[in-house]
Amino acid sequence: xxxxxxxxxxxxxxxxxxxxxxxxxxxxxxxxxxxxxxxxxxxxxxxxxxxxxxxxxxxxxxxxxxxxxxxxxxxxxxxxxxxxxxxxxxxxxxxxxxxxxxxxxxxxxxxxxxxxxxxxxxxxxxxxxxxxxxxxxxxxxxxxxxxxxxxxxxxxxxxxxxxxxxxxxxxxxxxxxxxxxxxxxxxxxxxxxxxxxxxxxxxxxxxxxxxxxxxxxxxxxxxxxxxxxxxxxxxxxxxxxxxxxxxxxxxxxxxxxxxxxxxxxxxxxxxxxxxxxxxxxxxxxxxxxxxxxxxxxxxxxxxxxxxxxxxxxxxxxxxxxxxxxxxxxxxxxxxxxxxxxxxxxxxxxxxxxxxxxxxxxxxxxxxxxxxxxxxxxxxxxxxxxxxxxxxxxxxxxx
Ligand SMILES: Cc1cc2nc3c(=O)[nH]c(=O)nc-3n(C[C@H](O)[C@H](O)[C@H](O)COP(=O)(O)OP(=O)(O)OC[C@H]3O[C@@H](n4cnc5c(N)ncnc54)[C@H](O)[C@@H]3O)c2cc1C
Numbered sequence: 001x002x003x004x005x006x007x008x009x010x011x012x013x014x015x016x017x018x019x020x021x022x023x024x025x026x027x028x029x030x031x032x033x034x035x036x037x038x039x040x041x042x043x044x045x046x047x048x049x050x051x052x053x054x055x056x057x058x059x060x061x062x063x064x065x066x067x068x069x070x071x072x073x074x075x076x077x078x079x080x081x082x083x084x085x086x087x088x089x090x091x092x093x094x095x096x097x098x099x100x101x102x103x104x105x106x107x108x109x110x111x112x113x114x115x116x117x118x119x120x121x122x123x124x125x126x127x128x129x130x131x132x133x134x135x136x137x138x139x140x141x142x143x144x145x146x147x148x149x150x151x152x153x154x155x156x157x158x159x160x161x162x163x164x165x166x167x168x169x170x171x172x173x174x175x176x177x178x179x180x181x182x183x184x185x186x187x188x189x190x191x192x193x194x195x196x197x198x199x200x201x202x203x204x205x206x207x208x209x210x211x212x213x214x215x216x217x218x219x220x221x222x223x224x225x226x227x228x229x230x231x232x233x234x235x236x237x238x239x240x241x242x243x244x245x246x247x248x249x250x251x252x253x254x255x256x257x258x259x260x261x262x263x264x265x266x267x268x269x270x271x272x273x274x275x276x277x278x279x280x281x282x283x284x285x286x287x288x289x290x291x292x293x294x295x296x297x298x299x300x301x302x303x304x305x306x307x308x309x310x311x312x313x314x315x316x317x318x319x320x321x322x323x324x325x326x327x328x329x330x331x332x333x334x335x336x337x338x339x340x341x342x343x344x345x346x347x348x349x350x351x352x353x354x355x356x357x358x359x360x361x362x363x364x365x366x367x368x369x370x371x372x373x374x375x376x377x378x379x380x381x382x383x384x385x386x387x388x389x390x391x392x393x394x395x396x397x398x
Contacts, residue, residue, distance in 0.1 A: 003192075003194075003195070004196050004197070005199055006196050006197070006198050006199070006376075006379065007199050007200075007373045007375060008032045008198060008199070008200050008201075008373050008375045009031040009032045009033060009201050009202065009372055009373050010033035010034070010200055010202050010204060011033070011035075011036070011191055011198050011202075011203050012036070012204045013036050013175070013182075013191075013205050013214055014035075014036075014037065014205065015035055015037035015040075015041040015042065015043075015165075015172060016041075016045060016206065016207075016208050017042070017160070017161070017164070017347060017350055017353050018206040018208070018345050018346070018356055019035055019037070019204070019206035019207070020035070020164035020165060021164065021347075021356065021357055022206055022345070022356070022360055023168050023171060023172070024089045024090070024164055024167060025088055025089050026360075027168045027171065028088070028089070029361070029371065030371035032374055032375050033168075033171060034171050034172075034377070034380075035171060035172045035173070036172075036173050036174070036175035036180075037172065038174070038175050038210070039386075039389070040386055040387045040388060040389040040390075041161055041164075041165050041386050041388050042161035042165075043389045044208055044209065044315060044389075045208050045315060045316075045318065046157060046161060046208075046350065046389075047157060047158065047161065047389040047390075047391060048232070048313060048315045048392055049157055050154070050232075050259040050271055050273055051097060051154050051157045051259060051350070052101060052152065052153075052154050052244075052350075052351070053075060053079045053153040053155060053350065053351050054075075054076070054351055055074075055076045055150070055151070055152055055351075056069030056070070056071070056072035056073050057103075057125060057126060058246060058253075058254060061103075061113065061246075061252050061253065061254065066329075071329055071352075072330070072349070072351060072352060073125075075351045075352060075354060075355065076151065076152050076153055076351075078354045079091070079153060079155075079354065083096065088357055089164070089357065090167065091160070091163055091164075092163075093159075093163050094156070094160050094163040095155070095156035095159035096154070096155060096156070097154040097155065097156050097244070097260070097261070098154040098242070098244040099153055100149050100150060100151065100153075100244070101152040101153075101154065101244050101245065101246070102129075102135055102138070102147055102149055102244060102246070103147070103148045103245065103246045103254075104138055104148070104245055104246075104248070105145040105146055105247070113248070114146070124151070125150065126148050126150055126151075128146065128147075128148055129148065129149055131143075133149075135241075135244075135245065137239075137243045137300060138243075138245075138300075140302040142301065142302055143302075154244050154259055155350075156261075157350075158388070158389075158391050161388055161389065165388060169385065170377070171377070172385060172386055173380055173383045173384070174384040174385065174386050179194050180192065180194070181217070182203075182218055184219060184338075187339060187340045188339070188341050189218055189336075190203075191203070193383070195379045195382070195383065196379040200341060201341060201369045201372065202341055202342070202343060202367070203341055203342040203343070204342075204344075204345060204360070205336065205342065205343070205345065206345045208318045209227060209318040211225055211318065211344050211345075215336055215344060218336060218338075218339050218342060219338065220336045220337045220339060220342075221337070222336075222337035223320055223337070223344060225318055225319065225320065225321055225346070226318075226319050226321040226322065227316035227317065227318055227319075228278075228316065228317045228325060229282075229314060229316050229317070230273065230277040230314070230315055230316075230317060231280045231281045231283060231285075231313065232271060232272060232277045232312065233272040233280075233289060233292040233312050233313075234269055234270070234271055234272070234310070234313065234392065234393055234396060234397075235269065235270050235272065235296075235305065235308050235310050236263060236267050236268070236269045236309040236310075236393070236397050237267070237270065237305035237307070237309075238267065238306035238307060239268060239303065239304065239305040239306055240268060242260035243259075244259055244260060245258050246274060247274070249275065253274065253278070254275065255275050255276070255299075256272060256273075256274045256275070256276050256295050257272070257273040258270050258272055259271045259273075261391070261393050263393050263397060264394050269393040269397075270305075271393070272295075276288075276295060285311075288312050289310040289312060292310070293310070309397060311396040311397060313392050313396065318346055319346050319348050320334070320346050320348070327348070328346075329348075330348060330352055330355055331346070331347045331348050331349075331352040331353070331356035331359060332345065332347075333345045333356060333359040333360045333363050334363075343363055345359075
């Protein structure tokens with residue numbers, strides 16, 4: 001007897017936020033969908049992200065709204081709907097670390113940014129705070145500058161991943177590419193496993209940095225992918241107060257972005273990004289840690305974090321390629337060139353994942369792919385299920 005063939009509406013490769021979101025969305029819409037992950041769910045960018053669900057104001061710190069910042073503006077309210085169980089994907093139960101983000105200036109904000117923050121465009125999205133409303137780490141007589149509150153969210157990403165993973169856990173499997181392969185037969189892609197051949201109406205490549213190799217396996221190089229590296233800094237300490245804030249320097253992007261998390265042993269961790277991480281991508285970890293230490297000492301000199309342990313984390317952001325390695329304005333979902341039933345997706349930002357979902361639905365509609373198959377997954381019964389990725393603030397400090 002030969003290997004059985006399973007006809008399914010959707011096969012998703014990759015279980016980061018893009019693949020997990022797509023699985024939840026499409027299963028809710030009635031499609032049959034099966035997801036394959038080669039490591040753990042949420043590995044790499046998703047579990048490495050700071051969890052900020054921002055509305056694009058961060059991209060407008062130069063003092064103007066760009067087309068990109070307008071696309072992203074709707075995202076925090078969409079996520080809030082999902083968190084309340086009313087959105088296209090049910091995120092009820094996902095932990096929110098903070099329901100606001102702060103922006104502070106190390107000195108006086110430029111007049112341009114001050115008037116931009118006060119402008120009609122941002123009404124309801126940015127609030128100038130009085131000192132008694134500052135987050136605790138910024139409340140000090142020596143603090144000089146302004147603090148603004150942004151109506152943005154910070155999610156606990158491990159909790160986001162476990163919530164996205166739990167509702168359709170029966171549709172997720174491990175994949176071992178030593179024994180599995182993607183094949184292109186004429187202009188159609190299929191997934192060949194030792195147990196079964198999967199023939200999907202749509203193969204969705206949602207594997208972050210892994211998408212490039214998957215497209216190569218299908219003999220396609222388009223759409224092209226770009227990688228933009230970051231080196232984040234993590235500091236484990238014993239100062240209990242959290243901070244979720246961007247510090248503005250002289251550039252249009254945040255000089256330093258701080259989010260606060262907890263290790264499984266209960267210790268607080270501040271996760272540091274912003275210019276520190278983008279400009280420091282090629283630095284040695286030792287030099288970057290020195291720089292990060294210097295930034296905290298200069299920007300928050302009154303803070304005593306207690307005994308600190310430092311680590312750095314280098315990750316690539318995988319995105320649809322842009323001229324000059326620019327950040328794409330929005331999420332991307334597009335056809336894999338030369339393959340009629342394959343799409344490739346990059347969310348660009350965690351924040352933009354709901355937009356990825358919308359784009360995916362439009363692509364399926366354009367191709368007239370409707371819920372059709374009800375596959376019997378019993379041939380996959382012995383295939384192991386993927387675990388959840390552990391947060392970097394646990395694995396790096398072991
Ligand atoms: C340090 C950092 C901080 C960030 N912070 C934020 C933030 O605060 N807010 C925000 O909006 N965005 C943020 N981002 C961006 C955001 O994290 C990413 O846009 C998003 O997580 C990308 O998700 P993804 O599912 O496309 O890719 P990934 O999260 O990288 O997931 C890809 C998955 O596919 C799997 N995979 C890879 N190859 C294969 C294969 N061949 N077969 C099977 N599985 C495979 C991987 O193991 C992984 O599980 C940050 C990014 C980084 C790097």
